Amino acid sequence: MWSKNTFQFSVRHNFFRRDTFSTSTRFRHAHGSRRTFHFATTEYAKCFLDLPQPDPVALRKQAIEFIDSFDKNLWYDEPMVTLLCGNALTDNSSAPVDTIDALGSINGKQIMASPEQIQQLKEHVKTFVSPYTDLRQKMRAVEQELLTNYAGFLIGIQCIDFQKQDGITEIEEAVMANAVERRLNDLLLRDEALKMVHIDRRPIYVSCVSNFSNFLDLFRKSIRSLEVGVPVVILGRSNTAQHCFRWTQLLVQLMTEQGVDPGMVTFLSCALDDIKDITRSCKDQTGNLYTTCSRELAAAIKSDYPNTVASTGGPNTLVTTQLTDAVKQAVQTSASIESSGQCTALRHCVVPLDTSDEDLEGVFGSIHEINDAPHAVKNLQFDGVFSNHKGSAAPDDGSGYKRHANADAYYKISDELPPAGMNEYWRRVAIDFSKLDLQANGNVNKLATWLNTNQPISLAVNGPRKEALKLGLELFGKTGMVVNTIGSTDDADMAPAMTCQARPQEAEIFGEFPPRTDLNKYTRFPVVVPSSNPSYGATYVEAFLANKTIPSWFGESTKNLLGELESPLVRGYCVILIKYLQDVARQNPKQGFGKSRTAVWGLQRPPLGTKTILRCSPSVDWDGVCPIFVLFHATNARPQVELSIDPANKELVDLCRKHNLSHDVETAVEAEERAMSQPDLMFNTVQVEEHLLSSFPMAGNFVSLYFPLGHIKSTKPNDLEFTLLARLSDKWLNTLF
Numbered sequence: 232m233w234s235k236n237t238f239q240f241s242v243r244h245n246f247f248r249r250d251t252f253s254t255s256t257r258f259r260h261a262h263g264s265r266r267t268f269h270f271a272t273t274e275y276a277k278c279f280l281d282l283p284q285p286d287p288v289a290l291r292k293q294a295i296e297f298i299d300s301f302d303k304n305l306w307y308d309e310p311m312v313t314l315l316c317g318n319a320l321t322d323n324s325s326a327p328v329d330t331i332d333a334l335g336s337i338n339g340k341q342i343m344a345s346p347e348q349i350q351q352l353k354e355h356v357k358t359f360v361s362p363y364t365d366l367r368q369k370m371r372a373v374e375q376e377l378l379t380n381y382a383g384f385l386i387g388i389q390c391i392d393f394q395k396q397d398g399i400t401e402i403e404e405a406v407m408a409n410a411v412e413r414r415l416n417d418l419l420l421r422d423e424a425l426k427m428v429h430i431d432r433r434p435i436y437v438s439c440v441s442n443f444s445n446f447l448d449l450f451r452k453s454i455r456s457l458e459v460g461v462p463v464v465i466l467g468r469s470n471t472a473q474h475c476f477r478w479t480q481l482l483v484q485l486m487t488e489q490g491v492d493p494g495m496v497t498f499l500s501c502a503l504d505d506i507k508d509i510t511r512s513c514k515d516q517t518g519n520l521y522t523t524c525s526r527e528l529a530a531a532i533k534s535d536y537p538n539t540v541a542s543t544g545g546p547n548t549l550v551t552t553q554l555t556d557a558v559k560q561a562v563q564t565s566a567s568i569e570s571s572g573q574c575t576a577l578r579h580c581v582v583p584l585d586t587s588d589e590d591l592e593g594v595f596g597s598i599h600e601i602n603d604a605p606h607a608v609k610n611l612q613f614d615g616v617f618s619n620h621k622g623s624a625a626p627d628d629g630s631g632y633k634r635h636a637n638a639d640a641y642y643k644i645s646d647e648l649p650p651a652g653m654n655e656y657w658r659r660v661a662i663d664f665s666k667l668d669l670q671a672n673g674n675v676n677k678l679a680t681w682l683n684t685n686q687p688i689s690l691a692v693n694g695p696r697k698e699a700l701k702l703g704l705e706l707f708g709k710t711g712m713v714v715n716t717i718g719s720t721d722d723a724d725m726a727p728a729m730t731c732q733a734r735p736q737e738a739e740i741f742g743e744f745p746p747r748t749d750l751n752k753y754t755r756f757p758v759v760v761p762s763s764n765p766s767y768g769a770t771y772v773e774a775f776l777a778n779k780t781i782p783s784w785f786g787e788s789t790k791n792l793l794g795e796l797e798s799p800l801v802r803g804y805c806v807i808l809i810k811y812l813q814d815v816a817r818q819n820p821k822q823g824f825g826k827s828r829t830a831v832w833g834l835q836r837p838p839l840g841t842k843t844i845l846r847c848s849p850s851v852d853w854d855g856v857c858p859i860f861v862l863f864h865a866t867n868a869r870p871q872v873e874l875s876i877d878p879a880n881k882e883l884v885d886l887c888r889k890h891n892l893s894h895d896v897e898t899a900v901e902a903e904e905r906a907m908s909q910p911d912l913m914f915n916t917v918q919v920e921e922h923l924l925s926s927f928p929m930a931g932n933f934v935s936l937y938f939p940l941g942h943i944k945s946t947k948p949n950d951l952e953f954t955l956l957a958r959l960s961d962k963w964l965n966t967l968f
Contacts, residue, residue, distance in 0.1 A: 268418035269766075269931025270740075270759055270940060271821065271834045272814040278414040278761075279738050279824050285406040290399045291608070293383030298390060298605045306330065306339025311467070311476045313344045313500040315355060317483055317493030320348050320500075331470040333394045333441060333572065333658060335621025339473050344501045349509065352499065356464060356513040359494050361432045363460035365420060369489040370458035371413070374450065376485055378406055385445045385478060386608075392474040393441050394617065396569055396607035405446040407736035408761050412455055415763035420459060427775045428929070431518045431768035434462040434497075436510060438522035438532070441471040442572050447542075449478050452521050455764045457486075457495055461518070464497045466506055470622070476500070510536050518768045519755065523574075525655055526745060529753040540767050541754040542743035545687040546578040546653045547730040550678070552669065552694035552702065553720045554582050559594045561693065561718070561727040562662070567598055567614040567640070568731045571660045574743060575689045575714065575731040578661070579649060581678065584668040588644055591664050595635045595642070598660070616640060616660050623658045630654075632661060648681045669702065679709035680911045683838060686746040689714040691728035695721045700956060703943070708839045708962045711914070713742040713941030717953070725947035732946075735760045737825035740832045740942045747837075747915045747939075756932045759940065771804065771927040779803030782810075786968040788890065789865050792857060795886060801854045804927045808858060809865050809966070811930035816866075816966045820958060823942065829950040831957045832942035834934070834964045836868040841914035843872050843937065846902055849879035851919050853886055859917060860892075862937055867965045871914075875902045938964060 268274045310327045313320040327340035344352065377385065386398035395401075422428045435456055439448045453463045465479050479498045487493050499506055510520065520539045522532055529541035549565060551558050565577035582591065601607050601615040618639040625641065626632035632641040640660040643649075649663045669675055682690065690712040692703035696719040703717035718728030735741040741760040745753040756767055777799045781790050789809070796802040815834045823830030837843055845859060856874070863872035874894035876883050887894040897905070906913045915937070945953035 267811055267814055267930065268415055268422075268763070269811055269929060270762065270815075270935065271819060271832070272811065272931075273817060274418065275415070276738070276821050278411045279736070282407045282410050282736060285403040287399050287403055290382055290386065290402055294386035294390070294399060295383075295609055297383035297387035298608065301387060301391060306473055310340035310342050311472060311500050312342045313348060313352065314479060314483055314496070314498035315348075315352060317487055320344060320351070322348065330473050331622075332392050332473075333471050333622045334617055338392065341467075341472065341500055344499070344505060349501065349505050352497065352501075353509055353512050355494065355497065356434055356509065357516045359434060359462060361460045361462050361495065362492060363495075364423075364430075364432070365458075366460055366491060367416070367420075367458045369486070369491050370454055372489055373482065373485045374409065374454055377449070377481070378402070378409075381481060384481070385449070388474040388477045389445060390604045390608055393444075393471045393572070394570075394604040395442065395572070396601065396604050396615075397613035398445065398608070400613070401443060401446050404734065404736055405450050408446065409450050411736060411761040412451055412763060415761065416455055416459060416765065419763045419766055419769065423769075426772055428769050429772055430459055430461070430765055431770070432460050432462070433516060433518040434464050435518045435768065436464050436466055436520040438466045438520060438524070439468060439475040440523035441468065442569065442574070443523070444475050445478070447523055448475065449482065451760070452764050453482065453496070457491075459765045461765055461768070462495045462497075464499065464517075467498070467500050469503065507535060514538070521764070521767075523743065525657075526753060529745070533753055537755075539754060540756055540758060541745075542758045543745045543753055544574055544655055544743060546649070546655075546663075546685050547575055547687045547689045548579040548581065548682065549577055549691040549693070549728070549730055550581040550669075550702070550706070551692070551720075551727075552583060552698055554586050554590055555720045555727075558693050558720060558727045560597075561691075561729045562594050563598055564614050565691070565729040565731050566662050567616055567660045569613065570601060570615060570617045570658055571656065572658045573731055575733065577730045578653060578655070579663045579665065579687070581665045581667050581669075584646070584666045586664075586666055591642065591644055592635065594662070595638045595640045595660075598635075598638045598640060600638070617658070620658070623656070625659050626654075626656065626661055648678065651684055653685070675702070675705060676709065676911060679706060679838065682706070682710045682712065683841075683914060684746060686744055687712060687730075688743050689716070689730040689733065691716045691718065691730045691732075693718045693720060693727045695719060696725060700945075700953060704956060704960055707943050707957075708960055710838050711744075711747060711835070711939035713740065713744060713939075715941065715943035716946065717944070718946040722947065725945060725950070728946050732828075732944075733942075734825055737830070738821070738823045738832050738942065739825065739830050739944060740940065742941060748913070750936065756928070757935045759931075759935065762931075766929045767932060769929055771807065771929075773800055776800045776803030776807070776927060779806045781806060784968065785809065786865065789861065789968070792861060792864065792890060795853050795890075796857055797852075798854050800927065801858065805858055805861050808862060808930050808934065811934065812862070812866060812964070812966050816964065819963050819965065822954070823944065827948055828944050828946050829948060829953055830942045830944035831954060833940070835939040835941070835962050836866070836964050837871050837914045837937075837939065839961060840912070841871065842912055843915040843917065844875050844902070844906065844913065845872065845917050845919050846899070847874060847876045847880055847883055847919050849877040851880065851883070853883060856883065856919050858933070859919065859937060862934060865966055865968070867961075867967065868938070869967065
């Protein structure tokens with residue numbers, strides 16, 4: 232189907248032990264009531280043990296060999312095309328269009344699908360039924376081939392297309408984190424075999440990200456879905472599309488060699504309007520659409536395709552109480568990682584009030600210019616700037632940003648925190664500096680409110696060790712960031728923290744969550760890494776739920792509330808949710824597995840001092856409210872939930888009075904006015920409608936809609952003091968019985 236030169240690669244390297252690709256379902260797990268693989272459970276934690284260890288030197292060598300031998304004419308001579316059932320769809324009546332790399336340069340050609348081919352694609356997506364329920368053996372053979380024989384190819388095409396400077400670290404992460412997620416898939420399939428869950432095997436869409444597509448899109452979204460029998464439709468991009476197409480092309484070839492039906496993977500080389508037409512036309516026959524993108528794009532996608540599961544960006548923030556030279560370097564590296572092309576790149580920095588503008592301008596003093604990404608790969612340059620590129624717009628003259636005198640980097644200095652909705656300036660190094668006196672009354676709370684409103688992915692805190700630990704843990708308690716890092720300015724063993732630090736394979740749990748109050752605008756569920764990607768489309772089997780009874784050891788008030796439920800399915804689901812929380816709470820937080828720094832991780836309460844409002848419509852009944860309410864009622868988050876009930880819903884008001892549940896009877900206008908008058912207090916407002924649960928999603932995914940999760944770490948290895956202080960935080964979720 233394709234020329235021999237299409238997948239240029241070097242000799243095989245053994246980057247990890249082969250036995251890590253076992254398809255056995257006998258992975259050791261907890262028994263009895265602990266048989267649940269969802270986030271932060273005993274069984275989930277065991278999946279991090281004994282991971283394969285990658286060889287970064289060999290990975291870099293193979294990548295450089297590929298880059299040096301790459302034929303730049305190949306992507307012109309063999310344009311991107313639509314792939315359907317293993318066939319490349321060409322249309323000689325359509326002139327190929329140019330493809331664009333991350334810096335705005337033309338790097339190849341693409342043939343767009345014709346109207347006739349669009350109809351073929353629609354027919355395939357609507358009618359294709361997966362013939363598989365378990366493809367682990369074959370897909371893991373494909374995965375092993377990709378990570379051994381084709382690792383250099385994957386790193387190289389990403390480097391050439393996205394201009395990625397450090398694809399080696401991504402493949403390192405994939406080697407290890409893939410093992411965790413394979414084990415989670417084993418457990419998902421085990422639960423399906425036990426008739427506990429049902430996996431939705433309708434085709435899913437994968438809308439590829441540009442900067443981390445090898446791990447996120449190829450492995451955790453596509454291969455992890457394919458191995459449980461879920462067909463995958465991979466969507467083309469308007470730029471940096473070549474590397475996603477090339478790995479799809481290779482994936483189809485390797486699957487075909489394994490005897491897998493090539494109809495399981497489709498690639499859409501289509502105009503955006505045609506992609507929208509396909510997703511709209513086929514939405515009743517398809518499952519989730521997975522994407523990693525900006526919040527603006529995620530909102531647009533979900534408004535058109537409700538079953539969107541999105542990871543979104545956020546204004547990553549570094550807070551420091553001292554601006555030492557080492558902290559300046561941490562700020563510079565965080566801001567210029569991959570020329571601001573990594574999702575955890577720094578966007579906002581809080582500095583002491585008395586910091587001079589000259590000191591802040593000096594942050595960029597030693598930033599280096601990158602010649603090109605291949606040069607960076609060869610010289611281990613993972614940060615820096617691509618100067619004056621055409622791939623994305625720089626801040627304009629009216630934006631208030633200044634361009635550094637000696638670097639293509641931008642900054643803005645203010646005595647206030649930035650307004651909400653900051654421009655991401657993707658692949659442009661830009662920092663908003665906020666001068667803030669964190670000793671002044673109310674300023675830490677003001678910063679915490681800003682963080683909850685804007686929801687960065689990552690928060691880093693620096694200062695003298697004692698001060699940094701106190702401030703970092705206080706902000707952790709008052710916010711809902713997934714990635715939290717504390718560094719110091721006076722401890723030689725505790726380097727300054729950066730925003731671009733997270734190793735999910737070591738249980739430094741990662742996630743790109745939208746702001747909690749608007750979460751449903753962007754995604755069906757927050758996406759946790761690591762997790763079982765097919766679990767986001769899985770639901771509990773109704774017969775399994777119906778057979779669940781209320782355990783005698785539940786608290787009396789909780790048993791009474793569950794006794795008010797009419798549906799045995801909802802009652803069974805609430806039992807599963809509480810048992811899940813009980814499993815997590817046996818040890819929460821848990822210790823991370825890394826050696827270079829110290830992390831604890833787990834499920835958390837909403838930010839301390841805040842409320843979650845469940846806004847109940849006039850017609851919603853207790854069966855609609857209870858699955859959310861009971862999460863709070865059964866845990867130490869009980870004081871943080873309030874029911875706001877429409878006056879017309881007298882039945883629900885009576886139930887609250889009967890069980891002495893905190894509630895307010897108010898109209899929608901009154902509820903909104905109350906929330907607006909207390910912005911610091913309101914963490915989340917949930918609109919509870921009649922048909923909130925038409926099906927029953929996995930417990931961990933459902934809980935993540937309402938409770939924060941993630942990790943907090945010290946940059947110091949084996950930091951026992953930090954571990955003790957972090958474990959003592961009231962932020963960690965615990966059950967009350």
